[in-house]
Amino acid sequence: MSLYSRIIQVAVHLPEGRQSARAIEDRLREHSPGVRVPAGLLSRLYGLHERVVAADGDLPCGLASHAVGRVLAQAGLAPDDVDLLLFAAVSADVQEPANAHIVAARTGLSCPVFDVSNACNSVLNALEVADAFIRAGRYRRILIACGETLSRLSRWNLTPATLRTGLASLTGGDMGAALLVEASPRPGIIAHTFMANSAGWPAATLFNPHHAPGGPPGLHIDSDKLLASFLGIDTRAAQWLKEQHTDPNELGLVCLHQPSVPFVRTFCERLSIQPDTVVPTFHRTGNMGAATLPLQLAHAADQGRLRPGTQVVLFGMASGASGGVMLISW
Numbered sequence: 001m002s003l004y005s006r007i008i009q010v011a012v013h014l015p016e017g018r019q020s021a022r023a024i025e026d027r028l029r030e031h032s033p034g035v036r037v038p039a040g041l042l043s044r045l046y047g048l049h050e051r052v053v054a055a056d057g058d059l060p061c062g063l064a065s066h067a068v069g070r071v072l073a074q075a076g077l078a079p080d081d082v083d084l085l086l087f088a089a090v091s092a093d094v095q096e097p098a099n100a101h102i103v104a105a106r107t108g109l110s111c112p113v114f115d116v117s118n119a120c121n122s123v124l125n126a127l128e129v130a131d132a133f134i135r136a137g138r139y140r141r142i143l144i145a146c147g148e149t150l151s152r153l154s155r156w157n158l159t160p161a162t163l164r165t166g167l168a169s170l171t172g173g174d175m176g177a178a179l180l181v182e183a184s185p186r187p188g189i190i191a192h193t194f195m196a197n198s199a200g201w202p203a204a205t206l207f208n209p210h211h212a213p214g215g216p217p218g219l220h221i222d223s224d225k226l227l228a229s230f231l232g233i234d235t236r237a238a239q240w241l242k243e244q245h246t247d248p249n250e251l252g253l254v255c256l257h258q259p260s261v262p263f264v265r266t267f268c269e270r271l272s273i274q275p276d277t278v279v280p281t282f283h284r285t286g287n288m289g290a291a292t293l294p295l296q297l298a299h300a301a302d303q304g305r306l307r308p309g310t311q312v313v314l315f316g317m318a319s320g321a322s323g324g325v326m327l328i329s330w
Contacts, residue, residue, distance in 0.1 A: 005134035005142075005181050006188020007127075007328060009075045012291070012298045013066035013176035017053035019151070024051070024170050031156035035163055046171050047261025051286030053151045054174035060091040060147030061102040063176030068107045068145050071178040079108035083139040086129065087115045088122035089146045090289040095208075103145045119204075120257050121194075121318035122146070122290035123177070124326060130181040131189040146177040148289045153206065153219040168221040171260065173286030177294035192326040193240045200229025204319035226319060227263070233323035237315065238271050240325055248313050249274045252330075253305055255296040256315035258282040267315070279305075306330050 021042040029037050042048045054063060064087065072079065087100035092115075094102070100113035116126040123146050130142040150172025158166045181189075203225035207215025241248065248254050254277040258264050261282055268275055279296040281288065288295055293314050300306045309329060316324035 002185075003135055003137060004184045004187045004189070005131045006184035006186070007179055007297075007330070008182050009071045009180040010294050010297045010301065011067050011071035011074055011178050012295055013063055013070065014052050014285070015054040015058060015063070015174055017055060017174075018050050019053045020050045021048045028156060028158065028170065032158040035158050035160055042170065045167070045260075045262075047283050048171050048286060049283045051151060051171065051173040052175055054149055058149065058174070059093045060089055060149050061087070061093045061099050061106065062147065063149070063174065064089070064103050064145040064147030064178065065106040065176070067147075067176035067178035068103060068143065071143070071180050072107075075180055077180075080110065082109055082111050082141055082143045084111055084130075084133065084142045085109050085113040086126045086142065086144045087113070087146070088117070088126035088144055088290055089148055090119055090122065091148045091150060099147075100145070103147075109143070118322055119318035119320060120259075120289050120292065121316040121322045121324055123179070123293055124314060124316035124324045125194070127179070127181065127189065127314075127326060128192055128194065128324070131192070134181065134183050140183040142181045144179045144181065146291045146294065148172075148176075148291045149174045150287060150289050155218045165220040165222050166218070168223055168259070169219040171287050173288050175285070175288055175291050175295065177291040177298070179294055179297075186329075188329055190327040190329055191244055192324065193237075194322070194324040195233055195236050196323070197229055197233055197321045200225070200321040201319070203229050203321070221319075226321070227266075229319075229321035230317060230323065233317070233321060234267065234270050237323055237325045241313070244327060246313070246327060249277060251277070251313055252310035253300050253312045254278050254315070255293050255300075255312065257292050257317040259287045259317075267317075279303075
């Protein structure tokens with residue numbers, strides 16, 4: 001009998017803190033007096049109304065641990081029921097050891113663990129890894145944990161010369177997410193494909209100050225170059241869907257990475273996706289990095305849009321540039 005993998009539960013943890021776009025702009029004016037910041041700038045450029053902000057003491061692994069506890073409770077499982085834990089995020093508490101160890105220690109897991117890192121595609125790649133392991137019979141139940149504190153990458157001290165590459169850093173949000181993937185006799189994760197345009201890596205960078213001290217400090221995003229780095233990736237994704245005989249508009253749900261409202265609009269236009277098939281999140285949360293896809297799945301579940309058998313497509317886009325498409329049946 002063929003063995004498949006299936007996502008059986010998704011859970012998120014959203015901290016209570018919120019920071020409005022107006023408050024972000026006010027703080028930017030305070031710390032960057034040489035920069036002219038028109039009222040409503042973040043709303044016009046990115047579609048941001050507010051972002052989720054964690055408390056000062058909250059770290060990525062702590063946010064992820066909250067989501068792990070929630071997803072295990074939803075599934076009625078104990079920590080010992082998990083065979084493998086993957087931590088997948090842009091953010092991290094530590095570079096050594098694997099952040100998955102911290103999450104496991106906090107949540108009582110005793111299984112093997114490791115981290116999966118590919119910028120905002122980290123969770124999507126973790127699903128790819130989980131699917132491969134389960135289909136190979138290596139593990140039967142894999143938990144994917146994600147914790148993001150992207151608001152802390154905000155660059156407040158900008159100049160007219162650095163505004164263009166610093167403004168997008170003010171849109172990041174904070175949250176935890178968890179997905180539970182199990183072996184199943186029926187297909188859940190049906191198919192997936194991944195691609196890259198690695199020549200585009202300079203468009204969005206966060207250099208490690210310990211190992212690359214000569215790199216520019218903080219998060220630098222050239223939005224025009226980043227968007228250009230995805231050209232070709234979107235058309236390859238569309239071609240792959242045609243090869244799978246899949247029309248996203250005929251599916252129950254479309255989830256895609258959401259670094260801004262205009263990005264979502266442009267992506268949908270290029271792939272002829274109807275906007276009402278997408279769960280909008282960015283405008284009320286900010287850019288949630290690798291947690292964006294599980295956030296949309298959780299919202300869809302709460303809205304009654306995810307039922308057994310619902311067909312879903314996940315689109316991943318990450319700096320680098322990386323792309324990924326995954327077809328799943330809920």
